[in-house]
Amino acid sequence: MKNSSSIQALFGAHLKKLRLQSGLSQEAFADKCGLDRTYVSGIERGVRNPTLEVISVLAAGLEIEISKLFEFS
């Protein structure tokens, strides 16, 4: 598994924070998105490089705009 890059780590940490704020477990969130839980786990840990399509699915699963997934400092 490749090392996490800066953007992957930032994105993953922010995604996890938003998911926890929404009250969803990783499994419930993955199910809602139609993604595998291990894949969502990898994104949150910053070791996966999700595509635009997947990023769109993640935002829909959290019922937020995609831009909100990138509002980290």
Next chain:
Amino acid sequence: MKNSSSIQALFGAHLKKLRLQSGLSQEAFADKCGLDRTYVSGIERGVRNPTLEVISVLAAGLEIEISKLFEFS
């Protein structure tokens, strides 16, 4: 080449708009990003599905926050 999905088309059209606003040609922008011009063309036309890493590179090339790439209605 696969059909453009809704999010790819939206993202690509918005990217093109922002690039034109920045005054960069597709070739100059691609060079600045270290990407192939034909790849950037495919993203703008909504037929490519860029990864998080590439999306980050595109934002850096335009000198904007990633969230701005998703501020389309």
